Amino acid sequence: MSLRTWAAWGVHLYTGIGAPLALIALVASGQGWFGVAFGCMALATFIDATDGQLARRVDVKRVLPHFDGSRLDDIVDYLNYVIVPIVLAYQAGLVPPGFWGLAIASAPLIASGYGFSHEEAKTADASANYSFTGFPSYWNIVVFYLYAFGWPVWMNVAILLTFAVLVFVPIRYLYPSRSTVARMTTYVLGGIWGLIMIILLSQFPAPSRVLAVVSLYFPVYYVGLSLYLHFRPQPS
Numbered sequence: 001m002s003l004r005t006w007a008a009w010g011v012h013l014y015t016g017i018g019a020p021l022a023l024i025a026l027v028a029s030g031q032g033w034f035g036v037a038f039g040c041m042a043l044a045t046f047i048d049a050t051d052g053q054l055a056r057r058v059d060v061k062r063v064l065p066h067f068d069g070s071r072l073d074d075i076v077d078y079l080n081y082v083i084v085p086i087v088l089a090y091q092a093g094l095v096p097p098g099f100w101g102l103a104i105a106s107a108p109l110i111a112s113g114y115g116f117s118h119e120e121a122k123t124a125d126a127s128a129n130y131s132f133t134g135f136p137s138y139w140n141i142v143v144f145y146l147y148a149f150g151w152p153v154w155m156n157v158a159i160l161l162t163f164a165v166l167v168f169v170p171i172r173y174l175y176p177s178r179s180t181v182a183r184m185t186t187y188v189l190g191g192i193w194g195l196i197m198i199i200l201l202s203q204f205p206a207p208s209r210v211l212a213v214v215s216l217y218f219p220v221y222y223v224g225l226s227l228y229l230h231f232r233p234q235p236s
């Protein structure tokens with residue numbers, strides 16, 4: 001095989017590392033090591049944010065035309081962005097125990113299963129600023145804040161069900177690693193947010209609520225910019 005072919009397979013292996021990270025996170029969550037589980041999810045998020053750029057540099061679609069890297073990416077993403085955080089939410093007592101907790105936890109799983117399967121879940125069009133359609137299943141972030149803030153279970157349930165519904169609402173959300181809109185601002189703010197997340201993870205099992213509140217600036221920025229781009233008048 002050529003060096004470029006080896007590089008292309010290496011990129012796919014890099015993407016696939018997210019699967020064993022999901023396994024470690026599930027095992028850790030089952031043992032009550034929630035900081036380890038969130039750490040694995042954070043590392044998987046970093047891989048997801050960087051593997052696309054590597055794939056485009058290597059031109060994997062041309063080098064390995066018979067291997068669907070996007071499908072592999074979706075499988076790994078569904079594990080780390082949906083299954084792992086929702087399982088953690090149940091095991092950490094963020095939702096009610098027993099039947100009702102399982103029923104509530106199933107809502108994000110079903111909603112995101114729909115979201116991942118929808119042909120227009122990702123708008124791979126520069127004119128649409130490379131966006132997600134509907135809430136882009138960032139359950140890892142949602143569950144992290146539910147854990148960090150320690151809200152009542154009923155509030156956690158309301159938040160989870162609200163975001164599950166938002167998966168079906170066709171609002172376009174920013175695709176941070178591909179959109180060219182405010183790219184530098186997003187990268188800088190996102191980088192600072194990532195550092196704050198690392199500090200919060202190092203504080204487990206009792207992360208600082210004050211620092212968690214401060215870190216909300218980036219989710220607010222992300223949602224605000226997404227709504228602005230969605231509702232702004234389009235040029236004729």
